[in-house]
Amino acid sequence: MNWKTFILGVTAGFAAGYATKQVLEQSGPPSPEKILDVVKAAVKKDGKIYGSWILMKPETYQKYDLDYEVYKGGITRSINNTQEQFEFVADATTGTIIDLISKK
Template sequence: MKTKDLIIGFSTGIAAGFLIREVAHRIDPTKPAELVLHGIKESFKSEGLIDGSWIYMKTEPFTRQAISSDVYRGGISRVREGEIEQFEFFADARTGTVVELIKL
């Protein structure tokens, strides 16, 4: 096999890999649920110890006024001033941004 053919094949493989990754990201651009939960936990850690947390791995539709998006639903509990506080959150599946936080 010639070196030229090897370089052409290698370059074609890399280009195809990048193209497939880009197409797959456009089809399902959601962030993994674990990363979304990790970001939310980091935000809560600045105000106190986290007692527990959970997140549904599948997205669900969420509508607020005229805006609709897919969100992850989850919850977090923390200890603040000796008392346990519990929250339920809805986080945008594409960005991980909390769109609603409800204290229970």
């Protein structure tokens, strides 16, 4: 066996595997961490984020007689030295924020 051919084959296989992984990650549903990043970016516009959390297991959620698979989480931010807490509900398949509830 020619070593150059072997190395070329291994390199091509690695490149194809990596490209396939990237395509699958982009086409699949967003991860809970990605959804949390999106929510934090939206809430961060108005104040500094102090803490955040997200449940890693999707749950069933109903709004307006529609059922969704969602991730639930929360964020604490500070505006004018006052802390605010929010809970959010985000669609597990699209990452869209369905509810953002202020906890006072």
